[in-house]
Amino acid sequence: MKHSISTAAAIGAGEKSGGRLSSSDILKYLPLAGLVMLVVFFQVTSGGRLLTAQNLKLVFVQSYALFLAAIAGAFVIATDNLDFSMGATLGFASACACFAAMVDVRLALPVAVAVGLVVGLANGVAHVVFRLPSFIVCLCMMFILTAATQTMTKGTSMMMPVSMMSFDNTLMKVAVFVVYLAFMLVLFEYTKVGKHLKAIGISPEAARQSGVDIGKMKIIAYMITGAAAGFAGFFTLIRSGAASPANGQTMTTDVIIAIVLGGMSISGGATSKISAALIGTLVITVLGNGMVLSGMGGDAQQLIKGIIFIAVVAVSARGNTSAIVK
Amino acid sequence: MRRTKFIFACVLVMAVIGTAGAQGAGKKAVPFKFGFSIWGTSDGHGRYVTEATKWAVKAMGGDLVIDTGALSPDAQITSIENLIQAGCKIVSFCAYTGDACIPKIAQLCKDNGVYFVIWDTDITDPKVKQIVEANPYYVGNTNEDQFSTGYDGVAQLAKLGVKNLVLVKYGIGVATCDDREKGALKAAQEKGIKIAYTIIAPEDAKKAMQDVLVSHPEVDGLFVLGGTESYLSPMNSAIAAAGKSGKVRIASIDFSDAMKGMFASKSLDLIYGGHIVTSTFAALMAVNAYYKTPLSAKPYKVHIPYLKLTSSAESEAYYSLVVGSVPPYNADELKKFVKYYNDGLTLDSFQKMVSQYSISDIQARHR
Numbered sequence: 001m002k003h004s005i006s007t008a009a010a011i012g013a014g015e016k017s018g019g020r021l022s023s024s025d026i027l028k029y030l031p032l033a034g035l036v037m038l039v040v041f042f043q044v045t046s047g048g049r050l051l052t053a054q055n056l057k058l059v060f061v062q063s064y065a066l067f068l069a070a071i072a073g074a075f076v077i078a079t080d081n082l083d084f085s086m087g088a089t090l091g092f093a094s095a096c097a098c099f100a101a102m103v104d105v106r107l108a109l110p111v112a113v114a115v116g117l118v119v120g121l122a123n124g125v126a127h128v129v130f131r132l133p134s135f136i137v138c139l140c141m142m143f144i145l146t147a148a149t150q151t152m153t154k155g156t157s158m159m160m161p162v163s164m165m166s167f168d169n170t171l172m173k174v175a176v177f178v179v180y181l182a183f184m185l186v187l188f189e190y191t192k193v194g195k196h197l198k199a200i201g202i203s204p205e206a207a208r209q210s211g212v213d214i215g216k217m218k219i220i221a222y223m224i225t226g227a228a229a230g231f232a233g234f235f236t237l238i239r240s241g242a243a244s245p246a247n248g249q250t251m252t253t254d255v256i257i258a259i260v261l262g263g264m265s266i267s268g269g270a271t272s273k274i275s276a277a278l279i280g281t282l283v284i285t286v287l288g289n290g291m292v293l294s295g296m297g298g299d300a301q302q303l304i305k306g307i308i309f310i311a312v313v314a315v316s317a318r319g320n321t322s323a324i325v326k
Numbered sequence: 327m328r329r330t331k332f333i334f335a336c337v338l339v340m341a342v343i344g345t346a347g348a349q350g351a352g353k354k355a356v357p358f359k360f361g362f363s364i365w366g367t368s369d370g371h372g373r374y375v376t377e378a379t380k381w382a383v384k385a386m387g388g389d390l391v392i393d394t395g396a397l398s399p400d401a402q403i404t405s406i407e408n409l410i411q412a413g414c415k416i417v418s419f420c421a422y423t424g425d426a427c428i429p430k431i432a433q434l435c436k437d438n439g440v441y442f443v444i445w446d447t448d449i450t451d452p453k454v455k456q457i458v459e460a461n462p463y464y465v466g467n468t469n470e471d472q473f474s475t476g477y478d479g480v481a482q483l484a485k486l487g488v489k490n491l492v493l494v495k496y497g498i499g500v501a502t503c504d505d506r507e508k509g510a511l512k513a514a515q516e517k518g519i520k521i522a523y524t525i526i527a528p529e530d531a532k533k534a535m536q537d538v539l540v541s542h543p544e545v546d547g548l549f550v551l552g553g554t555e556s557y558l559s560p561m562n563s564a565i566a567a568a569g570k571s572g573k574v575r576i577a578s579i580d581f582s583d584a585m586k587g588m589f590a591s592k593s594l595d596l597i598y599g600g601h602i603v604t605s606t607f608a609a610l611m612a613v614n615a616y617y618k619t620p621l622s623a624k625p626y627k628v629h630i631p632y633l634k635l636t637s638s639a640e641s642e643a644y645y646s647l648v649v650g651s652v653p654p655y656n657a658d659e660l661k662k663f664v665k666y667y668n669d670g671l672t673l674d675s676f677q678k679m680v681s682q683y684s685i686s687d688i689q690a691r692h693r
Contacts, residue, residue, distance in 0.1 A: 046412075055411050062404045155498060157399055157424025159454060165430070240399035242426030247398055288395065292408035298367035298376055298392040 031263035031279045038283060038308075042290030049293045050286075057170060061239065063285035064173055065090070065232040066254055070277035071184050072228030073255040074264065075221045078188075078272035079200040081127075083225045084138035086255055088145035089119045090248030093233030095152045098160050098243035105164050112234035113227050119145065120226020124219030134218075142252070150245045157244035160237055167238040180231075185274050187224075197221055201268025257309060258284055283308075353667055355387025358616060360609065361409025361417035361440075363396045370555065370583060374602040374649050375446075379418065382609040385657035386664065388416075396420075399427035406431050410438045416612045418605060421447040425454040432461040441465055441615045445608035446601070448627070450501055459625045465615045466626040468608045472502050475598050475632055476509025479549050479577045482596050484517035486575045488547030492538055493524045494531075494561070496553030506551045506579060519547070531557040535564035539574075550578035554597070559584035562593050579632070586645065589638040600633030600648055606655070607680050610663040619665035621673040628676065631683050640685050647688045654688045 043050045069086055076083045097112035119141065126137040152158075188194035196217045199207040208214055229248070236247050260266055261283045262276030287308060291301045360383045367373045376392060383390040391412045393405040402423050409417050417435065421428055421444050428449060435442045444467040449455040458464050483491065493510060497503050514521055522542045528534035539545060548565070550557050558578050565574045571593050578585075581599030588594035607628055614621050633648070635641050648654050661667040663676060 049411065049413075058407050058411055062407065065400065155500065157426035159426040159429070159451060162429070162457075165433075236400050239430075240403055240427045241430045242399040242424060244399050244424050244426065246423050247400060249398055250401075288404070289408050289411070292391065292393045292405075293412045295389070295391050295412065298364065298372075298394045301392070301394050302366065302368060 028263065031261060031276065031283070034261075035279055035283050035286070038286050038290065042286065042294060046290060046293035050290055055289070055293070059282070059285050059289055061170060061173065062289065063281050064177070064239070065236045066251070066258060066281045066284065067177065067278065068180065068228055068232040068235065069225075069251055070255045070258040070262075070281050071181065071274055072225045073259055074272055074274055074277050075188065075194075075197055075224045077201075077256075077259055077264065077266060078194075078197045078268040079218060079221055080204075080268040081134045081218070081221070082138065082256065082266075083120075083123065083222060084135065084252050085119065085123060085141035085145060086225055086229045087248035087251030087253075088142040088149070089116050089226055089229035090233040090236060090251050091149045091243075091245060092119070092145040092152075093230035094237040094247050095149045095158065095243040097234050097237050098158055099152065101161050101164055101237075105161055105167075108160075108164065108237070109231075109234050112230040112237070114230070116226040116228065116230020116233065117223055118226070119229070120223040121219065123226065124222035127222070128215040128218050146245065149243075149247075153243055153245055155245060157242040157246075160241055160243065164238055165241060173235070181274075181278075188272075188274050193217070193220060198268065198270055198272050201272060202270055254284060261309070356617065358386075358388045358416065358613075359391055359412065359414040360388045360612075361391050361393065361406070361412065361414030362605070362609075363393050363402065363405040363409060363417065363419035365397050365420075365422055366394050367392075370581070371602070375420075375605045377649070378602040378653075379605040379609050381653040381655060382606045382613070382660055385655075385660040386610075386613050388613070396422065399423045402427050403430055403434070406434055406442075410434060410440055414440065416441045416443070416609075416616050418443050418445060418608050418612060420445050420605075421449065425449050425451040428454055429457045432458045432464060435463045436461050439463070441612050443467065443608045443612040445605040446470075446630075448501070464625050465612045465620070466622070466628065468604045468611070468628045468630050470601050470604070470630050470632055472505035473509040473512075475579055476506035476511075476551065477513040478509075478634075479506075479579065479596065479598065480510045480513035480519060481517060483547045483549060483575055483577050484513070484519055486547075486595060488519060488575050490520050490522040490542065490544045491547040491549060492522055492535075492542070492545050494528075494548070494550040494553070494557055495524060495526045496551065496557070497527055503552050510549060510551065527553070528557070530560075532560035532564045535561040536568070539564065539568045539570065546574055548574055548576045550576075552580050554578045554580040554582040554599070555584075558582045558588070558594075562588055566593065581633075581635075581644075585635065586638075586641050589635070589641045592638075595636065597635050598632040600635075600644055601630050602648070603654070603680075603683055604630045606660075607663065610660065611676075614663075614665050614671075617664065617666040621665065621671065621676055626673060628680055631681055633683070633685055635685070643685050643689060647685070647692055652692070654683075654691075659691065 049055060073086060093112040093115040096115045097108040100107035100111035123137055123141055126132050127134040196212045199212055200214055200217060204214055237243055258280030259276050262280030264273060264276035265271050287305060362379050364372055364376060367376050380390050391409055391414055393408050396402040396405040406417055417440055441463050443465040446469060448467060448469050449458060491514060495503050495507060522545050523538050525534050548561060565571060575595045577596040579598045581597060585594055585597050607630060611628060633644060635644060665671045
């Protein structure tokens, strides 16, 4: 209902403005414009180092795990929920994968994804079947997994088998990413799963009355984020060579920041889009990379990060006021 | 004529010798970019260590590039990648997130011909050590002697008459903390001190100390093995609230901003820390390698002494002479640690000069 109202309002606004860009159109393209401005700024301040082929490759590999996690994170956020256990799942899955790799390196990936899937299923079941608030469930899961990872790694970092270093191949990562993105995009935009998840985000009651199995859909959403966190955990492991309690520590907040920076409402709904995860992830990575290339001091780096995040979120929140209020 | 020739020859020889002797002073700095990877600069240690690296790099005519946010192995690698991409020919980092990501960093440095040095940590995993030490671009590391510091802390408390001691550990399985504890336990055994209780990583330090004071009223000593910034002040206020200020003697490792007030109120007896030069000397080790005048053909370790403060006057000296507006070493003093400027420098003399780092040494040089 809200979707149709806002769509009608948007159409009306478009008609009134006579084909010119409305304020909602501007807000829609603001994250992308922000990313472009950021790239131009750092290209200039870094003396042209930012847009070199070598650095673009770096930006891609540095943002890889966040890309994987943020794209999946959009599925849960679309339902107006958050998965606070994503980072801990990533850390736990990478530790399990590291142990599995010590038995046979071929086990690392399936174990990481399976662990993530089971964690996601547990989150979904606890929330849906036992009717526990998703926030509490995920927070508790985060504590459990963090403790488990601490125990497994004995509080320090654990080296993966040296033979696994060859897995960290950029070409392979590109191929996997293309397939992953295509799959998630189709799932989110063109299948019942994606549409139902967005419908739940707009209005759970309306979705229920339209025949959407809310419980099942929510469990699926958590399983997707869990599996993706496990997948990202595997790639984090082969990139760093280490399973560590610190792996994924900032991932949960990074996913949320990326999605919001990318222009998606944290309350989900019809405006949810995969592109938000892509743009937001790039903003975070380019910001970190660009500041170092430009030789900015340590204090300045933290200050600028904070200011940019607040500014973008403030502007995005203003544009999405109607969607946030439920 | 012969005599004139002889005098001329002597003058010439003396001139040559003189030039060689003064070589260091006349040499021009070779510009370079120095990459410094750290977890952040908003905490005291992070801020001071970054400043301490700046002294060295600036004195050597280099340009310091900083990357903050190395909080996980993945982020540590990202940090090093960014620094190399920024054109750094030397990178320096603390293996804060553990050993396991160092082989990847070593490979990155080798692929890009970048020298690297580790500060404030040892590589403990033998497998990692073997891989990293085989890398021609690995210079070495700096670290402090944790065992001896733990030992000395308890030995000093014993001299103050402590018989029943509370130890505070900031983690389990943390090598630095474990080594400090081993030293403390050895001293306790030798000096006949009873470890009444060991508090481990308390979330509420004040409450933890209050509980211990109730359950172990015989406690007359407290030794904080690290995490001082979080624990020292709340634990001291618990001791004060129990009316035991001065009766419970306190020692701690790692400086805290609370120490100034605690020394002034005479509630703190002893504190070890101020090892901010750990990154300064690591930088100078790497500069030696970059100038192709390495101090050793193999990777080496330099021991950094902790500063030991026992009074309000020493605490004030620390704030004015070490982390004040004037660094504890000036550019000329720092150049003595680089063979390019100081021909006679050896690894032994480097370590000897580093070992002199103390409040009295700084006071003497600042006079």
